[in-house]
Amino acid sequence: MSPTELPPTGQQPTESQTAEPPAAAAPGAPVPARSHRSPTSVSLAWLVAWREIRAQLRSRAFIVSSVLFVVLIAAGIFAATIFGDGFGGDGEPAAPTAVAVGPGVSGIEGLKADPEAFELLAAASEAEALEFVSSGEAAAALLALPEAGPDGLPILLVAQSSAPDDVIAALTYRPTVSLIDPAPASRELVGYLGSLIFGVLFIWAAMLFGQTIAQNTVIEKQTRIVEILLAAVPARALMAGKVIGHSLLALGETALMAGTALVCLNLVGNTTILGLMTAPLLWYVLFFAIGFVFLASLFAGAAALVSRLEDVGTAIMPLTLLIMVPYVLCIALNQDATAMKVLSYIPIASTIAMPVRLMQDDAAWWEALIALALLIATAFGAIAIGARLYSNSLLQTDRKVKLLTALRSNND
Amino acid sequence: MLEVTHLTRTFGAIRAADDISFQVPRGAITGFIGGNGAGKTTTMRMILGVLHPDSGQVSLDGRPVTRELSRHFGYMPEERGLYPKMRVAEQIAYLAALHGFSQAAAANRAETLLKSLGLGQRLADPVEKLSLGNQQRAQIAAALAGDPDVLVLDEPFSGLDPMAVDTVGEILRDYVGRGVPLIFSSHQLDLVERLCDHLVIIAGGRIRTTGSRAELLHAHAGQRWEIECGPAAWIADVPGVSAVEPFNGRHRFAVTAPEGEAAAVAQEVLRQALGRGPVAAFAPWQPNLVEVFREVIVDEPQDKQENR
Numbered sequence: 001m002s003p004t005e006l007p008p009t010g011q012q013p014t015e016s017q018t019a020e021p022p023a024a025a026a027p028g029a030p031v032p033a034r035s036h037r038s039p040t041s042v043s044l045a046w047l048v049a050w051r052e053i054r055a056q057l058r059s060r061a062f063i064v065s066s067v068l069f070v071v072l073i074a075a076g077i078f079a080a081t082i083f084g085d086g087f088g089g090d091g092e093p094a095a096p097t098a099v100a101v102g103p104g105v106s107g108i109e110g111l112k113a114d115p116e117a118f119e120l121l122a123a124a125s126e127a128e129a130l131e132f133v134s135s136g137e138a139a140a141a142l143l144a145l146p147e148a149g150p151d152g153l154p155i156l157l158v159a160q161s162s163a164p165d166d167v168i169a170a171l172t173y174r175p176t177v178s179l180i181d182p183a184p185a186s187r188e189l190v191g192y193l194g195s196l197i198f199g200v201l202f203i204w205a206a207m208l209f210g211q212t213i214a215q216n217t218v219i220e221k222q223t224r225i226v227e228i229l230l231a232a233v234p235a236r237a238l239m240a241g242k243v244i245g246h247s248l249l250a251l252g253e254t255a256l257m258a259g260t261a262l263v264c265l266n267l268v269g270n271t272t273i274l275g276l277m278t279a280p281l282l283w284y285v286l287f288f289a290i291g292f293v294f295l296a297s298l299f300a301g302a303a304a305l306v307s308r309l310e311d312v313g314t315a316i317m318p319l320t321l322l323i324m325v326p327y328v329l330c331i332a333l334n335q336d337a338t339a340m341k342v343l344s345y346i347p348i349a350s351t352i353a354m355p356v357r358l359m360q361d362d363a364a365w366w367e368a369l370i371a372l373a374l375l376i377a378t379a380f381g382a383i384a385i386g387a388r389l390y391s392n393s394l395l396q397t398d399r400k401v402k403l404l405t406a407l408r409s410n411n412d
Numbered sequence: 413m414l415e416v417t418h419l420t421r422t423f424g425a426i427r428a429a430d431d432i433s434f435q436v437p438r439g440a441i442t443g444f445i446g447g448n449g450a451g452k453t454t455t456m457r458m459i460l461g462v463l464h465p466d467s468g469q470v471s472l473d474g475r476p477v478t479r480e481l482s483r484h485f486g487y488m489p490e491e492r493g494l495y496p497k498m499r500v501a502e503q504i505a506y507l508a509a510l511h512g513f514s515q516a517a518a519a520n521r522a523e524t525l526l527k528s529l530g531l532g533q534r535l536a537d538p539v540e541k542l543s544l545g546n547q548q549r550a551q552i553a554a555a556l557a558g559d560p561d562v563l564v565l566d567e568p569f570s571g572l573d574p575m576a577v578d579t580v581g582e583i584l585r586d587y588v589g590r591g592v593p594l595i596f597s598s599h600q601l602d603l604v605e606r607l608c609d610h611l612v613i614i615a616g617g618r619i620r621t622t623g624s625r626a627e628l629l630h631a632h633a634g635q636r637w638e639i640e641c642g643p644a645a646w647i648a649d650v651p652g653v654s655a656v657e658p659f660n661g662r663h664r665f666a667v668t669a670p671e672g673e674a675a676a677v678a679q680e681v682l683r684q685a686l687g688r689g690p691v692a693a694f695a696p697w698q699p700n701l702v703e704v705f706r707e708v709i710v711d712e713p714q715d716k717q718e719n720r
Contacts, residue, residue, distance in 0.1 A: 038483055039512045047509050055498060224493030228554055231460050231487045232510040234479065395462055 041237040048233065048241020049248065056212065056249050065208075066253060070260045077264040097139045097164055100132035104144035107153060110170040118170065130158060134180060139164045145176065187360055188335055190276065194356035195334040198284050199327045201257060202352050205288065206295055206323045209250040213242060213296050214303035214316050217390075221307050226394055235391035243296040243383075250292045254285055280355040283368055287351040287375065294347070294379040295319065297386030304393040305401045326352060337362065345371050347378040413437050414477075414562055414593040419458050419468035428454040430617040432468065436562075436593040436610070440624075441584060443608030444597040445705060451617040452597040453490045456564050459595075460487045472562065472593075484511070486560030488568050492551050494539045501526060501535035504553045511558025518557075525553045530579060544571050552580055556587070563587060565596040569603055581607050605701040613708050620708045625701070632704040635667040635674040636697035641685045650684065652677035664697055 039047070056062050096119040099111060103125065111118045121138055123129035132138035140159040147154055153173035157163060163177045220226040229238055258281050265274045298319055306315045326349035333339035334356060343353035344363060350371040357363035385407070393401040414436040421429040429451045436442045446452050457463035459470050461482040470477040494503055504522035505515075513521055526535055529549040534542060539550060548571045555565060563584070569577050584607075588594050595612070598604050604611070605625065612622045621628065639647075644663040647656045654668040665681065667674040678696075685691050699707070 038480065039510070044510060047506070051498075051506055055495070058497075219495075220493075223496065224489050224491040225495060226493070227457070227460075227462050227489040228487060228493060228507065229510070230462050231485060232483055232507065232558060 041234055041240075044233050044237040045241040045244060048238055049245035052216070052242055052245030053249055056246075066256065069204075069257060073257060073260045074264045077261065077268060081268040097166055098132070098137060099167055100129040100138040100141040102126045102129040102141060102143040105142050105155060106144070107155065107173075108142060108171065111167070114170065117166065130180075133158055133160055136160070140167050142175070190360050191334040191340070191356060194280070194359045195330045195352060198280075198352045198355050199330050201254060201284070202288065202291075203323055203327045205250050205254050205257075206292060207320070209246045209253075209292065210295055210299040210316065210319060210323070211312075212249075213246045213299045214312050215309065216242065216246075217300050217303035218306060218309050218312050221304070221394065222309060230394065235394055236387050238394075239297070239300050239387055239390045242300055243293060243386075246296050247289065247293050250296075251285070251289050254288055258285060276359055280359040283358055284351065284355040287354060287372065290372070290375050290379055291348055291351040294375070294382045295323065297379075297383040298322075299386075301386035301389030301393075301406075304390045305403065305406060307396070307400070311400065322348060325349075330356065345374060347375045350375055413473060414459070414595070415471045415474075416455070416459060417469055417471070419455060419465045419470070421454055421458060421463065421465050427617050429458065429465070432614070432617075432619055434612045434619055434622045436595045438591045438593050439588060440609035441588050441607055442593070442595040442610040442612060443604035443625075444595050444612045444614065445599075445601060445604055445701075446597070446614035447709065448599075450614045452614060453566055454617075455614070456487075456490075456566050456595070456597065459564050460485055462487075481561075484558065484561040486555040486558060486563045486565075488551055488555040488565040490566040492547060494547070494550060494554060496540040497538050499536050499538055500531060500542065500550050500553075503539065504550070504557050507554055507557035508559075513558075521559070522553070522557065525556055526550070528579075528583060529553055530576070545573055545576060548572055549576060549580070552583075556583070560587075561592065563592055563594040563596075565594070567598055568596050569598055569600060577603065601701045601705055611701075613705060615709050628704055629699055629701070632699050632707055633697060635669070635671075636664055637667070637678045637681070638662045638664045638693070638695055638697045639681065639685060639691060640693040641691045642689045644685075646684070646688070647681055650677065650681050653681065659697075662693065 096115070096117050098119045098121055100121045100123045101108065102123050108120075111120060121132055123132060123141070126141075126143050129138075129141040129143060133141045140157050140163065143156045143158065145154040145156050153171060153175045155171070155175040157167065157175040157177045158180065159177070160180050163179065168174060168177075220229065226238075233241075262274065262278065262281065265277070299316060302315045302319055303312055306312060326343070326346070329343060329349060330340070330352040333343065340353050340357055340362070343349040344357050344367070346353075354363060354368050354371045358365075358368060389403070389406045392406045416435070417433045419429050419432040420427070432451070432455050444452055444456070454463065458465045458468075459477075459482075461470075461477065461479055470482075472481060475481070494500075498506075501519070501522045504525060505518040508518035508521045509515060523535060526532065526549075529552060531542075531546060531549055531553070534546060539547060542550060548568075552565075552568055555563065555568075565584075568580065568584075572580060584594060584596075609625055610623070611625050611628055613620045623631075638659060640662040644656060647653055647663060647665050652667050652669040652673070654666050656663055656665045658664075665678075667677045669677050682691065682694050685694075
């Protein structure tokens with residue numbers, strides 16, 4: 001460039017380039033007054049959380065998978081009701097259901113009209129009718145009541161351990177039911193189904209949202225937006241926001257699934273399961289909420305160790321185990337009361353095992369509270385570890401950070 | 413004034429920043445120039461506090477820069493980063509909110525900023541759908557989102573077309589006019605020369621020179637002239653002329669003579685040249701920044717240069 005071609009700007013640096021210099025143009029002028037104060041860490045965390053939630057709710061994959069899951073749960077419950085005999089799993093007996101009918105019973109036209117389904121055994125006395133039941137010859141005995149029960153039918157249905165749904169369905173009104181040896185559903189079955197339901201709900205939500213957090217963390221590192229964010233937000237507030245946001249999402253999703261199940265059970269009128277499930281399901285949601293915060297902190301911390309999306313899988317492997325092992329143990333050991341008792345106190349495993357025990361009526365509410373307290377205590381530890389990993393590794397964008405280095409160094 | 417004093421940072425065996433000291437005055441744009449791996453990014457990250465120096469400090473108007481202070485710095489990192497799937501306007505508003513703007517004010521600010529950067533039509537587009545040049549504009553909006561007290565921009569002009577360079581240049585001047593200290597790094601020396609009033613040159617992790625552009629250009633002019641005429645082998649024989657070299661189709665000669673006599677030597681060269689034939693141009697030689705930069709860097713030992 002020849003001297004004559006030099007652009008005319010700035011031979012006299014400070015004066016020449018501001019044609020209409022604002023008042024503060026002179027060097028050494030004071031910092032212009034800020035019209036806003038810097039927000040607190042708490043409000044920063046909420047801002048971060050809100051962004052995470054919005055981003056997730058905008059994701060088509062997330063919406064589609066959620067809708068799909070809701071549909072699957074509903075379909076499963078309806079299908080089980082239509083094809084199986086509720087959740088009892090007894091299967092439809094091939095032979096007609098035998099029903100002992102005591103003297104003076106009326107209003108059972110529904111049973112008489114369907115001889116292929118019901119075999120009516122006429123009993124001379126109430127005692128004889130009851131004997132049919134206790135000997136197992138009849139699934140239920142119908143006895144006349146002096147006046148109509150609360151549901152409008154003057155019939156008492158007596159059964160051994162559980163009322164046969166088909167008999168009740170065939171009667172015009174619901175009879176009063178009395179069980180000789182009430183066992184609402186078998187302990188084994190509840191243990192098995194409960195472990196499966198809570199287990200699947202748990203690993204599904206924990207893995208889905210845990211992975212989302214991990215990927216999100218690495219994407220922020222990979223795109224270096226983390227440098228811009230950290231210039232404005234302390235690392236801990238950033239992580240807290242992430243954990244809060246995804247925990248709320250996970251909780252909302254779990255509540256959606258649980259709610260779907262409860263509503264559908266209500267719709268198909270399966271009151272046995274409904275009564276059995278409601279309280280444990282609520283406990284589960286509580287355990288999950290805290291357990292997920294626990295896991296989410298570790299997911300964020302572990303993911304911060306790596307800088308490429310390809311490495312996320314390896315980084316969160318230990319956490320995958322932390323989620324899978326309790327699930328597998330609960331599935332494998334749900335028939336072993338002692339093992340379940342131990343599991344129900346171990347943090348994370350307790351999220352599955354304690355609701356199952358509550359469902360089996362094996363655990364008292366205070367036991368659940370103790371398990372919850374243990375979970376909360378360890379969650380604090382996990383959050384501390386996660387936060388340390390996170391803030392020490394977040395800006396190491398050019399390499400993988402060793403776990404111990406991240407735990408030891410103090411580059412907040 | 414933003415001041416950096418004795419910043420040092422090593423990565424393993426490599427000293428990426430070695431006793432870095434310079435000033436970023438208010439009211440002037442400071443250009444931070446150096447080759448690849450000279451230490452620009454390391455230094456800028458330390459100014460922002462996203463990288464901790466081993467020693468040294470950064471101060472603003474004499475007060476050490478704490479996390480609390482640096483939170484009001486606007487920063488554009490070397491490697492661009494915004495959420496790929498997030499809408500541009502929401503993203504800038506989010507950053508403004510993180511800097512303390514209310515939700516409504518943040519949305520408003522994002523829109524104004526993006527419009528002034530020519531992204532008015534793209535407010536609702538996700539970042540990944542923008543062209544690279546537009547992503548770059550969005551990135552600049554991100555640095556300005558929080559109404560920063562200080563601006564630290566790492567290569568803000570790379571990837572921008574000349575129109576965008578002018579737009580961004582104007583916006584940055586506006587901030588500087590309000591007294592915001594601004595430092596930006598760049599490889600595009602012509603651009604730095606055009607925009608910057610103050611320069612910091614770094615190589616091998618060390619500051620090589622710093623000062624106003626006029627001072628630097630003057631200091632490196634030396635006693636040199638350029639002349640456009642016919643064959644010029646004879647110039648070297650003029651008493652007082654120490655070196656002659658071809659330069660842009662002209663001849664550049666340096667004079668080694670006491671300051672007062674140098675001009676006379678140059679005039680003697682001109683006189684002789686006119687005696688030999690027509691002279692198309694004759695002027696004292698003014699280096700441009702590229703030449704100053706080369707001289708500054710070449711003067712230093714080569715082995716330091718490739719260090720990061």
